[in-house]
Amino acid sequence: MDINLFLQQFLNGLSIGSVYAIFALGYTLVYSILGIINLAHGAVFTLGAYFTYALMGGTFGFNGLLANATLPVKLPFAIALILGSSLAGLVGVAMERIAFQPLRRKGSDPLLTVVSSLGVAVVIVNLIQYLVGAESYTYPAGAYGSLPASINFGSPENPIPIRSVQIVIFVVSVVFVAILTYFINSTKYGKAMQAIAEDPTTASLLGINTDGFIVLTFFISSFLAGLAGTLVASSVSIAGPYFGIAFGLRGLAVIVLGGLGSIPGAVLGGLVIGLVEAFVPGEYSGYKDAVAFAILFVMLIVRPQGLLGRRFIQKV
Amino acid sequence: MKKSTALTTTLITSLTILLTGCGGASNSTNTGSNSQTQSANTSGAIPIGIAFAQTSNVALLGQEQVAGAKIAEKYFNDKGGVNGTPIKLVFQDTSGDENGAINAFQTLINKDKVVGIVGPTLSQQAFSADPVADRAKVPVLGASNTANKIPEIGDYVARVSAPVSIVAPNSVKAALKQNPNIKKVAVFFAQNDAFSKSETEIFQKTVKDQGLELVTVQKFQTSDTDFQSQATNAINLKPDLVIISGLAADGGNLVRQLRELGYKGLIVGGNGLNTSNILPVCKALCDGVLIAQAYSPEHPGEINSAFRKAYSDQFKKEPPQFSAQAFAAVQVYVEALQALDKKTKVNKLALPQLRNDLNKQILAGKYNTPLGEIAFTPVGEVVQKDFYVAQIKMDKDGSQGKFAFLK
Numbered sequence: 001m002d003i004n005l006f007l008q009q010f011l012n013g014l015s016i017g018s019v020y021a022i023f024a025l026g027y028t029l030v031y032s033i034l035g036i037i038n039l040a041h042g043a044v045f046t047l048g049a050y051f052t053y054a055l056m057g058g059t060f061g062f063n064g065l066l067a068n069a070t071l072p073v074k075l076p077f078a079i080a081l082i083l084g085s086s087l088a089g090l091v092g093v094a095m096e097r098i099a100f101q102p103l104r105r106k107g108s109d110p111l112l113t114v115v116s117s118l119g120v121a122v123v124i125v126n127l128i129q130y131l132v133g134a135e136s137y138t139y140p141a142g143a144y145g146s147l148p149a150s151i152n153f154g155s156p157e158n159p160i161p162i163r164s165v166q167i168v169i170f171v172v173s174v175v176f177v178a179i180l181t182y183f184i185n186s187t188k189y190g191k192a193m194q195a196i197a198e199d200p201t202t203a204s205l206l207g208i209n210t211d212g213f214i215v216l217t218f219f220i221s222s223f224l225a226g227l228a229g230t231l232v233a234s235s236v237s238i239a240g241p242y243f244g245i246a247f248g249l250r251g252l253a254v255i256v257l258g259g260l261g262s263i264p265g266a267v268l269g270g271l272v273i274g275l276v277e278a279f280v281p282g283e284y285s286g287y288k289d290a291v292a293f294a295i296l297f298v299m300l301i302v303r304p305q306g307l308l309g310r311r312f313i314q315k316v
Numbered sequence: 317m318k319k320s321t322a323l324t325t326t327l328i329t330s331l332t333i334l335l336t337g338c339g340g341a342s343n344s345t346n347t348g349s350n351s352q353t354q355s356a357n358t359s360g361a362i363p364i365g366i367a368f369a370q371t372s373n374v375a376l377l378g379q380e381q382v383a384g385a386k387i388a389e390k391y392f393n394d395k396g397g398v399n400g401t402p403i404k405l406v407f408q409d410t411s412g413d414e415n416g417a418i419n420a421f422q423t424l425i426n427k428d429k430v431v432g433i434v435g436p437t438l439s440q441q442a443f444s445a446d447p448v449a450d451r452a453k454v455p456v457l458g459a460s461n462t463a464n465k466i467p468e469i470g471d472y473v474a475r476v477s478a479p480v481s482i483v484a485p486n487s488v489k490a491a492l493k494q495n496p497n498i499k500k501v502a503v504f505f506a507q508n509d510a511f512s513k514s515e516t517e518i519f520q521k522t523v524k525d526q527g528l529e530l531v532t533v534q535k536f537q538t539s540d541t542d543f544q545s546q547a548t549n550a551i552n553l554k555p556d557l558v559i560i561s562g563l564a565a566d567g568g569n570l571v572r573q574l575r576e577l578g579y580k581g582l583i584v585g586g587n588g589l590n591t592s593n594i595l596p597v598c599k600a601l602c603d604g605v606l607i608a609q610a611y612s613p614e615h616p617g618e619i620n621s622a623f624r625k626a627y628s629d630q631f632k633k634e635p636p637q638f639s640a641q642a643f644a645a646v647q648v649y650v651e652a653l654q655a656l657d658k659k660t661k662v663n664k665l666a667l668p669q670l671r672n673d674l675n676k677q678i679l680a681g682k683y684n685t686p687l688g689e690i691a692f693t694p695v696g697e698v699v700q701k702d703f704y705v706a707q708i709k710m711d712k713d714g715s716q717g718k719f720a721f722l723k
Contacts (some may be wrong), residue, residue, distance in 0.1 A: 005552055012544040028421045061378050061596075064632055126371075134375030136597045138572075141714050149576040161551075163576045236541040236572070237597045239565040242372065246539050282549035286507040299332070314605030 007153065008160050009278040015235075017274020018173035021180055023228035023247055024266040025180060026221035026255035030262045032197040033217045037109045039117040040095060041225050042248020043124035046241060048226020049233035050128060052077075052084030052135050063133025074266060077143040077234070086227035092222020093156035093215055100218075128241040133254075138237040144168055145195075146207070148237020155232060165235045173230060176224070177267055179186050197261070251298045268307055358507040361404035362397070362662065364649050365424035366447070367435030368459075368642070370410030377638050378437045382407065384639030385434065387626045388646035393658055394669035398653040398662065403464045405646070410445070412437045417441035419723045421448045421456075427598040431653070431670055432457065432678075434645040434650045439463030440510035446473045453668065453692075454707055459645040460638055462587055463514035472675050474696030476644045476687065480515045480587060483703055487521040487584045487608035490705040491557055492526060492605075495582055498551075501533045502555035504546065504570060505562065506588075512561040515586045519559045531555055538563050543570045544577075552577050561586035568597025575601040582606065591636050592719070598629070600714030609704040611640040611687050612721050620686040621645070634718065635686075644685035652677040 023045060030038045057074030060066045075083065091193060099116045147164040154160035186188035195203040196213050204210045229244060250273065258269025277288040284291075299306065366385050370377030385405055393402045406428045408420035417436040424430045425448070432455035436445050442461040449456045450470030458466055458475035462483065463602050466475055492498055501523045507517035516533075531553040534546040547570065550558065558574060558581065560567050567589040574583065575598070585594070585607045595602055603659055613624050613634040623643050627635035656662055656677045682691045688702040706719035 005548065015541055016544070017563050081632055125617065130369060134371070134379060135593055136376065136568065136600055138596050141599065145323065150578055159578065161578045163573065165542070165576075232541065236569045237565070239541050239597075240376065241570070242539075243541070247539075279543045279714070282532060282534050282546060284535070285546045285549070286537055288540075289544075290535070312330075 013275035013278030017271035021270030026224040040120040042224040042244035045229035045244035048088035048229035055080035062133040088221035088226025089219040096218040259306030263307035365433035367428035369437040370409040374412035380638040381642040384642030414444035417445035502550040572598040611637040
């Protein structure tokens with residue numbers, strides 16, 4: 001592999017890996033607090049992309065209940081991104097109230113909550129298809145202003161073109177990871193969330209509003225899923241209601257690889273999976289998923305706690 | 317608390333039932349006529365099964381097919397149906413996989429008691445589901461199954477969709493006509509789709525037959541959206557022509573990423589990209605993509621004019637090939653039933669006999685459809701005269717586009 005191709009694939013890997021990272025952070029947050037995997041996370045990823053599309057004045061096709069519908073607003077991409085992701089966050093809150101809280105209050109087995117989240121995912125995906133059909137949608141032209149389609153990091157003779165959208169995605173992802181890391185480690189609210197993750201009963205006895213922080217966790221988690229969905233959709237397109245399914249699976253691989261419940265692990269896992277996928281040779285490029293999951297399989301055997309996870313110790 | 321939990325559970329259950337009913341299996345049109353056709357001695361509507369993908373990532377194509385079939389149902393019933401007896405299309409969702417297609421076929425055959433089936437959407441599904449119908453001696457007409465060896469699945473399997481081996485090479489020849497200096501070709505295909513695998517073999521053979529150099533073959537999955545690494549690999553080999561076999565969403569995204577990474581040569585798309593659903597995906601960057609066609613909206617003839625008008629009135633755009641082929645498949649059933657009815661009243665025939673006679677009649681007839689005049693070989697392969705190549709022309713802002721047919 002020549003140096004140009006190496007650099008190009010490295011940057012490709014960083015870009016997609018950074019999206020995996022912010023997507024997986026949402027998974028990790030919920031797992032940290034509740035000890036469950038929210039399988040509806042991929043569906044919320046899809047929803048975030050649709051919300052942003054609608055807020056940018058995108059028109060829906062002719063197959064759903066909202067055929068030819070357009071919102072009476074046409075927001076710039078940056079604002080639509082934040083609002084769209086926030087709406088995804090609110091869906092996460094509603095989801096927590098409807099599908100998670102009742103089971104939690106009954107003290108149900110965590111497996112039931114996982115199944116419940118799977119049900120929510122199916123409902124969301126079908127609801128999207130019912131409302132807006134199965135068509136693909138692309139954000140209106142000029143989402144990123146007057147940025148060129150690609151930027152050449154090489155010379156005219158040996159070009160290393162990188163799509164501008166990939167660079168934007170990387171930068172936005174890094175910014176949000178930094179914000180979240182600061183929030184978790186350096187603010188009162190973040191520390192309260194860490195306390196709940198450590199021991200919810202003791203946190204509650206110390207006067208921390210556990211229920212409120214669970215809602216906040218779901219909001220942040222779903223916000224990040226919506227953000228990732230929008231960023232990916234701005235790079236490719238919204239490939240229909242099933243857009244987030246593959247991401248949902250890959251997100252699972254990322255958090256297990258990085259270490260369940262570990263925020264730095266989610267970031268590292270995302271980058272590793274992104275880079276590995278980028279360097280799968282062309283003739284095997286259709287097997288990117290298989291390679292990613294093979295690495296996961298090896299990791300589970302060699303280091304079950306993941307790259308940055310804590311070893312599970314059972315006291316007897 | 318108990319009350320709110322109960323309410324929540326009820327809400328979720330209701331929503332699930334509602335949404336599964338809406339987006340999932342949509343056996344929407346015929347429930348009442350099952351018993352009528354089982355004995356086949358009543359004057360009820362004649363049920364024809366339609367098994368297309370209305371959900372999954374294949375729904376992009378399936379929804380176009382549903383649109384074409386529904387237009388045909390109304391058109392032929394308005395014209396008196398089968399010598400006065402209306403037809404009734406019974407829709408089952410195949411989703412995008414083989415199991416979905418098999419389930420849809422079994423339901424249509426055993427529960428809905430249809431006289432024959434149009435579908436499924438993908439060749440991949442046809443290889444699994446068509447044998448089910450063949451064993452039950454129920455005629456199947458593929459409307460979009462263009463992989464090799466589809467009609468050979470069984471005596472009861474035929475198709476109105478011309479095989480890829482005939483259609484695909486036309487677009488490569490059109491590309492060479494536009495740029496005779498093409499030397500190096502990069503090929504991309506979706507390896508998880510039987511049709512795309514079959515089509516890419518034809519494309520690769522055409523490339524070699526034309527004396528061109530195949531510089532790389534890149535694979536992907538129909539569910540993929542990110543093609544950065546594949547596109548980068550290919551562009552570094554400086555191809556003059558890129559050929560893509562995939563479906564609309566993945567194909568459109570691949571076109572977009574190739575262009576954004578600086579590829580300026582011609583692009584040929586396969587049959588899976590032959591849908592206006594690709595236009596919103598790659599927008600302005602779709603411009604110039606060449607796609608071979610088995611249908612042209614400009615095809616002369618009364619029935620195509622009627623179909624084109626009905627489609628345009630409803631959807632405000634030109635009809636795509638998948639809709640035209642679905643219309644043609646329903647038309648073949650209607651006209652075969654009409655011919656059969658003139659010999660023996662179809663409502664007097666027992667269902668197994670009707671299915672058997674209908675299968676023979678389908679293969680014996682000639683049909684003037686929106687695709688032009690078609691007939692069938694004894695195996696069930698379509699015999700079609702006219703083929704086309706279209707080039708996508710987009711407005712500068714990428715908001716609107718069309719398939720412009722090359723002379």
